[in-house]
Amino acid sequence: MMRFISAFAVALLLATGAAYAQQDTKAKPAGAETTDAVPAEGASAETLSCECDTEVNALFVTILDNIRKAEAVGVLPLERYRFYRLALRGIDQLVDRYPRSWIAVRILADQPIGNFYYGSLKRRFRLAAVEACGAEKNAPEDCRTVLSEHLQTIVVELRTVETRVVQVQELITRLEASFNGQVDRIAALSTEVGSLRAQLASGEQEKADLNATIAEIQALADRFQRNLRNAATKRREAEVERDQLQALLESEKQRGEDLSTQLVAAKAALEGKSGGVDRAEMGRLQGQLLAATNRINRLEGQLAKANERAAALSEREDVKIIDYRTDFLARINELGGVAGENEIQGERIVFSSEVLFDVGKATLRAAGKKRLDAFAAAVKQAAPEIPADVNWALQIDGHTDIRPISTAQFPSNWELSIARAISVVHYLNSKGIPYERLVAAAHAEFHPRDRGTTEAAYQKNRRVEVRFLEQ
Structure with a gap:
């Protein structure tokens, strides 16, 4: 279990990162106005370099240069950590000196500037700090302080998603219980827990997942509504069928009564003839009466079933x-x-x-x-x-x-x-x-x-x- 907890802590640290470096530059007054040129949206570092006629743009180019150095192929973990830290300090300096500049406003609003994204930089710095402090040689001297600050940042970030953490913890508990002491599966569980923690740190991804879930739930709700409407429609159709059968039955009953009357009249008329009863005519009338009677019986059966269907649908809860x-x-x-x-x-x-x-x-x-x-x-x-x-x-x-x-x-x-x-x-x-x-x-x-x-x-x-x- 201790090995599992240690693996879980490392995965959590790698996924969520930590706080960026403290400010160490002198600031101009918070309300200082600037006249820096606003870079075009999506501008690259090279384009910005051509617009360095103001100090704010020059600071931003320096920040981008430090990021490029940190991400260069073959750079050592300690150097990557230091370049990222310089970039973050440059951002602190830029925001502190020029809080009303276009670049500062975009950074504070956590919006991208060209291909630069402040949230991504902070996550990469956190990973670089963990990697540098985990090196056997040439680790930063302030690792204890750095990692302590990172853990404090993690606590703050996790509090903002407390509900999600509770859900993950419940899932972890269920997964642990399912293993029933099977130590060989703890590594797989640790990987899954690390993946869940990574989801907590990825706000944009979580938002997309939430939107997809809401859409799916709404689709299910809409399908349920359609099913309810279909049930009500079937009920109405059953009632229409019942009413039609009732009308048809009444018509057939009336026709049967008419045939019975005709049969009695014909029988009386035929018996009064000198030639006696015309058995063919009597047979024809009796056949029509029998057919009408059979139709009436059949319609009465259909009507009974239609009444049962309508009554059953009317009693359905939906x-x-x-x-x-x-x-x-x-x-x-x-x-x-x-x-x-x-x-x-x-x-x-x-x-x-x-x-x-x-x-x-x-x-x-x-x-x-x-x-x-x-x-x-x-x-x-x-x-x-x-x-x-x-x-x-x-x-x-x-x-x-x-x-x-x-x-x-x-x-x-x-x-x-x-x-x-x-x-x-x-x-x-x-x-x-x-x-x-x-x-x-x-x-x-x-x-x-x-x-x-x-x-x-x-x-x-x-x-x-x-x-x-x-x-």
Whole structure:
């Protein structure tokens, strides 16, 4: 077990890295203005070298030079570590002296500058520090301090993903239990744990994985919704079939009665003839009557089966959920008039974002609050009509159009869509709807109603939807 823990610690250290070096240069005043030329996005080090008419650009070129030296073929671990440290110190100096420069702003926002990415540099420095301190000869003299700082940084970084760490720890526990003392498999377990720790350190990859998971869950939810709608459709088809068979049965019964009447009349008429009963005519009428009787019996059997199918479908829980959803939302709209005809989409009410929010904002407008006031009042009035055994909730889904957003408050459409959904949840709660009856969900731009690229399509896709759920 100790060997496993040691291997795990090394994998953790290599995957997550540590803090970059301390600043050691003199700083200019924090608010100092600069007139440095803004490099073109994607500019290489060679291009920047031609723009070194300002000190900030010259500092950045020096940083890039140190990075190139660190990554040169054949460089020793200790030298690689020192070059990376010089590069990081240069960044500290640049940001400290010129905090309002274009380069400093990009670095502080953790955004790429050409082919340079600050987050990647820090990770490479951490790996270089671990490699240099692990060398048997020529290791840095301050390894103890360096590794201590790295471990402190790891602790801070891990706290920001505490939930994920707990999940990984649970997975590790399950994996350890499954081995049942099989020491020969501990190495494989250590590799898997190291891979999991690497995922924690890779924020961008984790975000991509999260987006993919959300898309998959949404696809499953959509498929489930389609299944529910199919069940309700089958129920309606069974009811239509039942009604058609009932009408056909009534028609056949009437025809049988008419044939019986004709048979009696014909028999009386034929018996009164001098020639006696026309047995051929009587046989024909009796055959028609027998065929009608058989059809009636067959239709009665089909009708019984149709009634059974309709009754069985009506008792299915998924069909009842559909009924609760459609009836509840229809009842809410009937009570409050909260939505127009084009805002009722099957089992959901669709509010245009323009009604609730200003463009790029998540704060409710006055007109939006007025609409939600009517909606909340109708929900509270209709809620007592829901059966007590139905554990229901209203899911508030935030959607955006495909155009990207990147602000300090909303780095992407994910943050904007969830912020809008949460704003609606908080407001409905303030109007008396309990939080346990509300769910907020974000969909960003990934579930459009219109896949076009016109302004009308964008406006249709920017929306907040309300759905009735059984939890």
